[in-house]
Amino acid sequence: MCFRPTRVVFKNFGRAAGASLEHTHSQLIGLPIVPELVQEELAGSKFYYNYKERCVFCDMIRQELQSQVRVLLENEEFLAVCPFAPRSPFEVWILPKNHYSSYADLTKDSCRLLAQVFQETLQRLEKVIGKAPYNFILHTAPFREPELTYYHWHFEIMPKLTLMAGFEWGSGFFINPTPPEDAAQYLREAQL
Ligand SMILES: [Zn+2]
Numbered sequence: 001m002c003f004r005p006t007r008v009v010f011k012n013f014g015r016a017a018g019a020s021l022e023h024t025h026s027q028l029i030g031l032p033i034v035p036e037l038v039q040e041e042l043a044g045s046k047f048y049y050n051y052k053e054r055c056v057f058c059d060m061i062r063q064e065l066q067s068q069v070r071v072l073l074e075n076e077e078f079l080a081v082c083p084f085a086p087r088s089p090f091e092v093w094i095l096p097k098n099h100y101s102s103y104a105d106l107t108k109d110s111c112r113l114l115a116q117v118f119q120e121t122l123q124r125l126e127k128v129i130g131k132a133p134y135n136f137i138l139h140t141a142p143f144r145e146p147e148l149t150y151y152h153w154h155f156e157i158m159p160k161l162t163l164m165a166g167f168e169w170g171s172g173f174f175i176n177p178t179p180p181e182d183a184a185q186y187l188r189e190a191q192l
C-alpha cells in the first residue's frame, strides 16, 4: 500500500458501464493512497525505463505513428490509437505526443487540442458502435510527484461490448474478438 494522495478521474457512460445518472457526466474521486492498478502501471513503466532508458509510451507512440496501422486520428499534440493488446473491442487510448507525466501541467492551448481529439474519437466510436456503454479513465502521475521520466499520462477509453465472465474474473485475461488493426480501420473510415 502506498500512502500518497492521488485522484481517479473517469466517466461511466450507459447503465452497463455503471452510470448512475441519466445525463452524461464525468467524475473525480480523491484518494489518500495510490491504487494498486496505478501502482502496477507506474512500476511497469519504471521497469521498462530502467531496462531501455526510454519511456515505454514514447516508444509506443513513435512506433504507432510510423506504422499508422492502429492510429485513428492525430493533431499537433495528441493522438488516438487502438492499443496493441486491447482488453475490449474498440478500446482507444489518447496520449500527448510529447512526454509529460502529469495531466495537471496541460496548457490552455493543449487542452483545446486534447478536446478536439477526444471529441472526434467519441464521435467516431458512436458512428461505429452506436451508443454502446463505455468507461474512460485518466491515467496520470500521483499528486506532488516531480515530472517523471518513465511515466506518460493518457486516457483509456473502454467500450463495454463484451462481458467479464468466469475466464476473465478467474485469470485477469481478456478475450477480445476484434483485432485493434480492424477497429482502427473502422474508426478511421467512419463518415462523420
Ligand atoms: Zn513518454
Ligand SMILES: [Zn+2]
Residues within 6 Å of the ligand: 041, 139, 154, 156
Ligand atoms: Zn494506463
